[in-house]
Amino acid sequence: MAASPFRSAIDLMAQYASYHRDRRNIATHFVGIPLIVFAIGILLARAELSLGGVSLTAAWLLWGLSTVWYLTRGNLVLGLAVSLVNGVLMALAEPLAAGSQSSWLSWGIGSFVLGWVIQFIGHYYEGKKPAFVDDLVGLLVGPMFVVGEALFSLGWGRDLLGEIERRAGPTHLRDLAHPAA
Numbered sequence: 001m002a003a004s005p006f007r008s009a010i011d012l013m014a015q016y017a018s019y020h021r022d023r024r025n026i027a028t029h030f031v032g033i034p035l036i037v038f039a040i041g042i043l044l045a046r047a048e049l050s051l052g053g054v055s056l057t058a059a060w061l062l063w064g065l066s067t068v069w070y071l072t073r074g075n076l077v078l079g080l081a082v083s084l085v086n087g088v089l090m091a092l093a094e095p096l097a098a099g100s101q102s103s104w105l106s107w108g109i110g111s112f113v114l115g116w117v118i119q120f121i122g123h124y125y126e127g128k129k130p131a132f133v134d135d136l137v138g139l140l141v142g143p144m145f146v147v148g149e150a151l152f153s154l155g156w157g158r159d160l161l162g163e164i165e166r167r168a169g170p171t172h173l174r175d176l177a178h179p180a181a
Helices: 009-017 023-044 058-071 076-097 101-126 138-153 158-168
Strands: 048-051 054-057
Touching: 009 138, 009 158, 023 058, 023 076, 023 101, 023 138, 048 058, 054 058, 058 076, 058 138, 076 101, 076 138, 138 158
Parallel strands: none
Antiparallel strands: 048 054
């Protein structure tokens, strides 16, 4: 049974990080995860819904729901940052959904598949399966992890990074020629 999706940002990030310690894997996630989020935005942007006289696409509805989730994980800066990044990806995706059906599907499915291929290449370097295999919440944590890693590289969140590394260990480059048993 998977753990609750309502854990704190630190608990979610530490669990996710335990599947992502190889620096090459983390690097692939900087490309793969945004591509996947972008693709979901493209694919859901054609489905339009009306709620109380307000019309919005399924992409923006998903963005709104995920934003509420990110903002309630106990780290406001991280929640705002990941929501902003996801919002930019949704906005960039929307015009591609307005094209022909073949263009819409090509961009959407192509970006989705490419994003996952890049993810699985990263997990080859890691030597571990993706986090979502054991906990589907990992699909929501991925964008938060990438944005968190970007913020850490800018000097933000030293205490959060320290706690993640205390729980999951430091990043490294796994020796592919002589993998640990």
